[in-house]
Amino acid sequence: MLRKTQRKTVILHKIQYKMRHSIIHRSLFFLLLTIVTFASASAAETPAPFRRKALIKEVKAYNKAGSFAKSDEALRAAFARYPQALADAELLNYEVNAQNELVKLENRKIFLQSKPDTVSYLSHVLQTYQYALRCDSADRQPDAKGRVRPRFSANLSDKLTSLRNNLRSGGKFYYKKRNYKEAYTFLDLYLRTIHHPLLQRTAARNEAALSADSTEMAQLAVISAYAEQQYADVLTYIDCAQGDTANLALMLEIEAKSHAALEHDREYVNTLKRGFQLYPQREYFYASLIQYYNTQESHHQALDVITRALAANAPTDTLTTTKLLYLQGKQWQFLHQPDSAAQSFHHLLDIDPENAEAYACLGDIQIFLAHQFYDNANLRIGSREYAENRRRLNTFYRQAQTAYEYARRLAPQRPELWQTGLREAYYKLGEGKKLQDLE
Numbered sequence: 001m002l003r004k005t006q007r008k009t010v011i012l013h014k015i016q017y018k019m020r021h022s023i024i025h026r027s028l029f030f031l032l033l034t035i036v037t038f039a040s041a042s043a044a045e046t047p048a049p050f051r052r053k054a055l056i057k058e059v060k061a062y063n064k065a066g067s068f069a070k071s072d073e074a075l076r077a078a079f080a081r082y083p084q085a086l087a088d089a090e091l092l093n094y095e096v097n098a099q100n101e102l103v104k105l106e107n108r109k110i111f112l113q114s115k116p117d118t119v120s121y122l123s124h125v126l127q128t129y130q131y132a133l134r135c136d137s138a139d140r141q142p143d144a145k146g147r148v149r150p151r152f153s154a155n156l157s158d159k160l161t162s163l164r165n166n167l168r169s170g171g172k173f174y175y176k177k178r179n180y181k182e183a184y185t186f187l188d189l190y191l192r193t194i195h196h197p198l199l200q201r202t203a204a205r206n207e208a209a210l211s212a213d214s215t216e217m218a219q220l221a222v223i224s225a226y227a228e229q230q231y232a233d234v235l236t237y238i239d240c241a242q243g244d245t246a247n248l249a250l251m252l253e254i255e256a257k258s259h260a261a262l263e264h265d266r267e268y269v270n271t272l273k274r275g276f277q278l279y280p281q282r283e284y285f286y287a288s289l290i291q292y293y294n295t296q297e298s299h300h301q302a303l304d305v306i307t308r309a310l311a312a313n314a315p316t317d318t319l320t321t322t323k324l325l326y327l328q329g330k331q332w333q334f335l336h337q338p339d340s341a342a343q344s345f346h347h348l349l350d351i352d353p354e355n356a357e358a359y360a361c362l363g364d365i366q367i368f369l370a371h372q373f374y375d376n377a378n379l380r381i382g383s384r385e386y387a388e389n390r391r392r393l394n395t396f397y398r399q400a401q402t403a404y405e406y407a408r409r410l411a412p413q414r415p416e417l418w419q420t421g422l423r424e425a426y427y428k429l430g431e432g433k434k435l436q437d438l439e
Helices: 002-045 052-064 068-081 089-112 118-139 153-162 164-176 180-192 197-203 207-227 231-241 245-261 265-278 283-295 299-313 318-334 338-351 356-376 386-410 419-428 432-438
Strands: none
Touching: 052 068, 052 089, 068 089, 089 118, 089 153, 118 153, 118 164, 118 180, 118 197, 153 164, 153 197, 164 180, 164 207, 180 207, 180 231, 207 231, 207 245, 231 245, 245 265, 245 283, 265 283, 265 299, 283 299, 283 318, 299 318, 318 338, 318 356, 338 356, 356 386, 356 419, 386 419, 419 432
């Protein structure tokens, strides 16, 4: 029995030993596998070394074969992978040349009407400009001795000058297509490079023609940026866009709206003031100023704007005059000047005798005067003043009743104008039957 027990114990120890060693072996295996996996991943993540000479040789071969699309593909792949490639003026110059050749290819298609692709053509024009500017920046970096010796300026200048009008046309093309984002990209690049050193020949032409051209392009850029709600971009070119008086009112309106969107309160108000000074008949400027001043509780300033707008519009525009007279009357009401308010509304009715809002406002004024009189008059029954004061109070309510009934007749579908005031007038005058019919 003892021998059997000893034999079982030995067997059990052997099993435990094998299990321990099996676990250790498995752990070591997984550890080695993990190390190999990480090493492989690191090797995969580490890019191959940048072979500049090989890339230049490849690009030259493509160019010699006329395969400029492949040249562009090889260069842009290097730019995307290696930061040093994107800072290499020589490689960027090769890319400029490749893009320019692709422009020529698309241009030939357009000339021969062989499936021309205007979008592709303009894309290559844009990229020629973008890479040329990047190339020029890299080309002007100082060497180890601090010297700046650009090598590619002549080539870049020729390319950009020859495509100058195409960049301008691209902005107009996309603007007409209402693709305002792309339009702004072209127009912005056109305007930013007007006085670039690479374009000195273009900038040296007739200054008046250049100024007119800049103004037109700036206006298109402003409208494009505004359409895309890029208000900061609007303000980039707004000064240049205001060089032409033909569209100055629109440019000032866009400027004011952009300042408002950016919460530039001072600039917003100043632009409105300038717009109103130059174009007092343009509704946006005076209406926005009136709203702003009322929001700030500057009612006298709002009234001044209304008075000036009336003077500018009254002789020519009846509809605008009636609107302004209505606003003037309401403004006098804000200032608790009922007599002046009534004068404005009566003047409005002289022009538009069927204006329900004016009659309703006259009714409101009479109710206001009735309340004011009631608060100050002696209406104690039996007093000597009672009869006279009651008669005067009823006069206010009768005049209110007349005004509200006119408003009701002219705008029965708008009870919010007259119902509350007419109800009070009927009640105060003891018009029970009319009050009941009104309900």
